[in-house]
Amino acid sequence: MRVVVQRVKEAFVKVDQKIISSIDKGYLLYIGITSTDNEEIVDKVTQKIKNLRIFEDENEKMNLNLSAVEGSILVVSQFTLYGDTKGNNRPSFINAARPEQAEPLYQLLVNNLKKDFDVKTGVFQAHMEISSINDGPVTIIIEID
Numbered sequence: 001m002r003v004v005v006q007r008v009k010e011a012f013v014k015v016d017q018k019i020i021s022s023i024d025k026g027y028l029l030y031i032g033i034t035s036t037d038n039e040e041i042v043d044k045v046t047q048k049i050k051n052l053r054i055f056e057d058e059n060e061k062m063n064l065n066l067s068a069v070e071g072s073i074l075v076v077s078q079f080t081l082y083g084d085t086k087g088n089n090r091p092s093f094i095n096a097a098r099p100e101q102a103e104p105l106y107q108l109l110v111n112n113l114k115k116d117f118d119v120k121t122g123v124f125q126a127h128m129e130i131s132s133i134n135d136g137p138v139t140i141i142i143e144i145d
Contacts (some may be wrong), residue, residue, distance in 0.1 A: 001041050001105075002032040002081045003142040007054050011074045011132035013122045021120035026071030028132050031109060032081025033102040034095050036145065042105050044144050046112040049073075054138050062138075066117060073113055076122040076130055077106050099125055 005027050012022035029049070055064035055071070066073070079102065083091030097105070103124050113119045122128045 001034065001037045001045050001142075001144055003045060003049065004030040004032075004078075004081065005049065005052065005054070005140040005142060006030075006132060007135045007138035008074075009133040009135045011130065013074065013076060013120075014129040014131075015123050015126050021074055021122065023072035023074045023118070023120055025069060025135075026117075027066060027073045028130070028134075029073060029075045030078040030081060031075060031106055032078055033097040033105050034082055035097045035101065037097060037101075037105055039105070039108060041144050042108045042112065045142060046109060048142050048144070049113065050116060052140065052142075054140060072118040072120065074120045074122075075106075075110050075113070076128065077102070077124050 008026060008028045010022070010024050011028040012019050014020065051065055053065050054062050055069045057063040079093060079096040082096035083093055084095060085091050106124060110119055110121055
């Protein structure tokens with residue numbers, strides 16, 4: 001599983017020109033799921049996101065997690081995170097999980113995060129427009145096999 005975590009001041013998702021989800025301070029998460037992912041990996045990723053310390057404390061050090069700053073999460077599925085361009089100019093998505101495998105794992109991650117945070121989502125498999133103001137900029141990649 002690959003997760004791109006962006007620390008944001010705000011973010012929102014549009015589908016069919018309508019804003020369907022938005023957050024203020026928090027994380028914009030792009031979630032990529034591969035065919036070898038399972039519930040155990042989702043649990044590990046959940047803990048990593050929950051404990052990730054990328055907000056600045058009073059000394060301007062990244063020591064605070066999302067709970068400490070009372071932030072929210074916007075989760076967007078993005079199979080293109082498993083796009084492979086080795087030897088090609090057009091990406092191959094052979095390593096991305098099929099939707100019937102990916103969607104339940106995506107929903108599990110969302111539900112796990114909802115236990116501790118205010119979580120908004122995009123629409124799985126929809127064409128979305130995502131806007132955000134990256135804070136820092138801070139962008140972290142989490143990858144767990």
